[in-house]
Amino acid sequence: MNHLPAEVYYGIFYHLSRPEIQICSFVCRRLNDAAIQVYNKELIIDDYKVQLARFNLASDTADTYFKNGQLVQKVIIKSKFKDVIERLPGENSQSYFHFSRKEFLLLLKYLPNIEEIDLTESGNFTYYISFLIDADLQYIKKITALPFESCYGTSDYLQYLSVCFKFCNTLTSLYLEYTEDTMDYTCSGVGILDMLSQFKNLKQLVFYNNYRDNLMMFRIQKLYPQLRDLTFMTGSNCHRSSNVLERGAYEKGAEPTVELNKSLRRLNINLLLLPIDYTKHLTSYLTDTLHTVNIQVAYHELYDWIDEVGMENSLTLMKKLGKLNDVCISFRSPSTDLTHKAKMSKWFQVVNAFKGSKKALCTVKFCGTSSSQDYFKYNALDGQLVLAYVLEDEDYHGLENEIQDVYNEIDHREREDIYNYDREDVDYYRRHDYGPIYSTNESLQGFPLPTSSISTIGPEIIDRFELNLDKASDSFIMRFLKYVFTNCINLQYLKVTDYLLIRGYKNQRNKELKMVHFLNGIPTYNIFNIIIKYLPDIEVLVLGSRSRYNSNLDLRPFKSLKRCYIVVQQTSNDKCEALNIKFEYTDGKKQWYYYDGTVKKTLVRQDTQNTIYLCRSLTFTCKNDIEFNVCFGTDKSLLNFDIDKPLDSCCRIPMNFI
Structure with a gap:
């Protein structure tokens, strides 16, 4: 391993989690050197590490503690007390778990090469953002923003925007909320496109338009030849008419359609409506060079959209979308x-x-x-x-x-x-x-x-x-x-909420439906009969014990049935009702098993002539060559039951006749 180039290790570490990379660092010196390079690219500062960092920043051990600080490219500050801290203003919010302005700026000096900083989980987002105004960050490319639906005020967002403008020459990622307050604060009469042009190196842009209903989304991406990822969202304040989207772009004398930037690979569009002019514009605009397209329409229902734009136009757009490698379009519930x-x-x-x-x-x-x-x-x-x-x-x-x-x-x-x-x-x-x-x-x-x-x-x-x-x-x-x-002649998998699962099990090479799993207990008489009628060739049956009534399941119509799993469902305190499990075989023989509902998790074979237990019963009428297995678990364990990995408490019922 010592002769492998470092690139091989980096390729391996790319697929490992941080704890796994840390374990690899203990193998040998060469792996340790490579692991340190990768592991220290990301620094996660939680509540405990905040205390350690503050202690070292206030002592003479700072240089030793942050000796790998030059390797850090991404900083994440997070707190499990986030919800509590957010309810308290800046200096009043549990100072034990956050940095002061002096500590925060000193910390950044020990991390001279950071490119990305994420403060959204700290509980002190706006508090820390205000510190960044005074920070000296030479290579910062992304400052993660809170989503637009977060409950921080206009002044807080403008604080974030001020920081972005300070680093506009290096930022490659930007989250912009286009509102009247934004324009008053940043532009002073300057157009939004001129304002955006100050960011020279954007590769990722999230643009939330909550101001102008005729803004040309397609012109925004043309500002940045290197832009790879564009998210464009329209807010409810733009919903001023039935044709609010890009309204001015299609009027007589409007600017012609802007061509797609060839570097753009991912496009996310959140719209209120998808009228006919916008549908046609999207159809002509989208090209095969796009890798990922995600379109969400908030107010239009699928069938209303088809009626409004016409079936021909809707099918033309869908054909265009269907040619892309990764695509999704969604409409409001009808x-x-x-x-x-x-x-x-x-x-x-x-x-x-x-x-x-x-x-x-x-x-x-x-x-x-x-x-x-x-x-x-x-x-x-x-x-x-x-x-x-x-x-x-x-x-x-x-x-x-x-x-x-x-x-x-x-x-x-x-x-x-x-x-x-x-x-x-x-x-x-x-x-x-x-x-x-x-x-x-x-x-x-x-x-x-x-x-x-x-x-x-x-x-x-x-x-x-x-x-x-x-x-x-x-x-x-x-x-x-x-x-x-x-009607579904090629069906390979069927699931009904948390009620029923039908599929071919893993050891089966053909694609026929071979396993029926009742996810909530004993099936009703009608449902069970439908399974018998349409799937007589199943090989595996899984069901639970949960039922209010005595149940009799006739398994004889399943000619190919090989295994049956019965999960005795228990409540959270590991108890359930007592249960009789009866077997009536085609040759006339019978056997009974009794479960007393305690944590013993055992079935006791009973003599049917001498012992009668007044409890709910589950009776199987079947051939005696079926393998029956009884497991003990919760309702959740029944939902997640895997026939290739049965529960530890699974036991096979012996075919000893009484």
Whole structure:
């Protein structure tokens, strides 16, 4: 190893964490020399190191303590008391955990080559920023700013901006909030572009426009031939008309379209609206030289945008975006009067344009409106399309009448197995959709499908499907599963919130769905029957013990089932209800196991004729060649259960017949 060039070590350290680099420094002298160079490029000063640094700065040991200070290129000051410190003004904020002005400036003198400084996690951002006015920093390239939504006042931001102007000749990164106060403070009648031109070496620019609705974003990047990363955000104060974005750029006599700077690689655009003129401008502006494009539209919904700009213009932009290596465009959650079928037809048309000639299959996420957006994302590194389709409330809450019909037909055979139930229990059971239910209502199969005469692609392009809803009725999940199993012919992975996971397990080379994992306990009667109907060839079944009722699972229809994992779910105090696990085999033999609900984490085999335990039971009807394993864990351990890495408490049930 001593004969390897230093560049090899640097290449290795690039992929290691700081603790790992520190460990490597103890191996040998040559590794130590290389590790010191890399490790000391970044200096993280937490609460403890603030105290050490202050002590050494006030003593004769400063030169020794900061002997590697010339290697430091990035300084981060952070405090775990950040939230407490922020509530107290400068000098009053826990002086034990922060530097005074004199200490801070003296510290910087021992770090003569720093290029980047991050004070955002210190709790004293504006306090330290005011010190930088007097600092002598020859090579500073970036001063990390708090995001625009942070609650510091105009005067605090202007303090940050003053520091940036002081170092305008060396800064390569800038965060600029374009407001009326900014213009009054910095420009005195000078245009924003002239003001920005003072920064000669910018490579990264975040520009938050909260002042002029006709500002030309595309002209900004032309100021900097070396600019590689541009983020342009528009604030609510610019929302003054229906066509607020770059409004003046398209009027008669306006300046022609500015060409894209060839050095620009990453472009992030946060817009309020995406009107037709801006859509056309983006379409002509974007080129293949861009590596990453991220467009977020805050006020426009996907379907309203399509109606406003026209399907042809929307598809043209999506085709252009789909040619890029790393791209994402997102729209506000929809609230439309369109039918389900009309929505999905338009959605698949957009997907078809965005997908282009790519042979990649898609990951599709059906999400609720509470926390989601319609988005279209592609990354060439993994070759995977990720698409989000937002379900409106009507899409899954409009089934109330159907669900009520289902509840009126509770399976009486299953209901008789309920231990110690009364009328109140059954009402609770109906309201919360816990118990086994069934329905012959064919309308449950009417999940929205694209119109094939309009959209040339459909669910056949989906290989991974996720349904993410805070709450979903059993009936809606049934409807979703029927849709997926019927139409997604290339499906390899399916997840329903924290309810159900279906995939091929790791040891399986083919792409068939071989493992079914119920993520919250015992499945309902209907859901289990759907799995039997559509996935009779599964090989692995994982489920938990959580259920309000006795359950009987008939595994005989699974002809290829090899293994079954039962996770006995425990509460945070390592206790759960007592549980009977019964096995009824096809040859007529039976065996019972009893778990008493204590921390012993053991199953005791019981004689069914002599012992009766009045507790909830879980009965399996199956062949006797299935491998059953029982594990003990929490609800979280059931969610994260991995068949290749079972819980330490996993034990195999022996096939000894009573």
